Amino acid sequence: MNIDHMISYCIIINLIVAALLTSYVQTQIEEGQVRLTNGTNGILEVFYDGQWGYVCDDGWIEVNGDVVCHILGYGYAISSRKYYYSSDVNYRLNFINCIGGEDNLLDCSYRVYTPNYCDSYEHVYISCQQREGQVRLTNGTNGILEVFYDGQWGYVCDDGWIEVNGDVVCHILGYGDAISSRTYYYSSDVNYRLNFINCIGGEDNLL
Numbered sequence: 001m002n003i004d005h006m007i008s009y010c011i012i013i014n015l016i017v018a019a020l021l022t023s024y025v026q027t028q029i030e031e032g033q034v035r036l037t038n039g040t041n042g043i044l045e046v047f048y049d050g051q052w053g054y055v056c057d058d059g060w061i062e063v064n065g066d067v068v069c070h071i072l073g074y075g076y077a078i079s080s081r082k083y084y085y086s087s088d089v090n091y092r093l094n095f096i097n098c099i100g101g102e103d104n105l106l107d108c109s110y111r112v113y114t115p116n117y118c119d120s121y122e123h124v125y126i127s128c129q130q131r132e133g134q135v136r137l138t139n140g141t142n143g144i145l146e147v148f149y150d151g152q153w154g155y156v157c158d159d160g161w162i163e164v165n166g167d168v169v170c171h172i173l174g175y176g177d178a179i180s181s182r183t184y185y186y187s188s189d190v191n192y193r194l195n196f197i198n199c200i201g202g203e204d205n206l207l
Helices: 003-019 064-070 163-172
Strands: 020-025 034-036 041-048 051-055 077-083 091-097 110-114 123-128 133-135 142-149 150-154 178-184 192-194
Touching: 034 064, 034 077, 051 123, 051 163, 064 077, 064 123, 142 192, 163 178
Parallel strands: 051 091, 150 192
Antiparallel strands: 020 142, 020 178, 034 041, 041 051, 041 123, 077 123, 091 110, 133 142, 142 150
């Protein structure tokens, strides 16, 4: 084996080993939990009556967007608007009215969606402010952990990772405790931002 091949081989091995140390978290889903389809922005979904579904924008007010963003551990809503989304009208709630500061969307006043009441262009789309220490999971309620640090999104290496960290992440995102928190192989992407994270429980920001 020549030196070029040896160098390439070592780089590949290092990337694979690093990727094996990515943190993967899975959360418990509770009634009234929310998520956005693209993490910090996207179509609003709510978990209601045992299913994920959309929110119709009837009666939607600006403060609702701030409440959703805060529940997810983000800053205020940059925008909150109606959005056309194909022909999917799996709505769960409408006429939501928050006062601000609610920890769960069901703490706001709302109506259970009536079939055929809203069209496919009445989904709620929210964009949240990003702030240092924000977290997100690649699949919403589960997935590879990402953290916003020094102006960029990146991954968390699992060096020193402890069980309570997973609970903290889930709570920051407005979910229950972590069902699991483990290492995960993720291609060769080693865009890590943090490692050796050690929480005590109750933190509202990973930093």
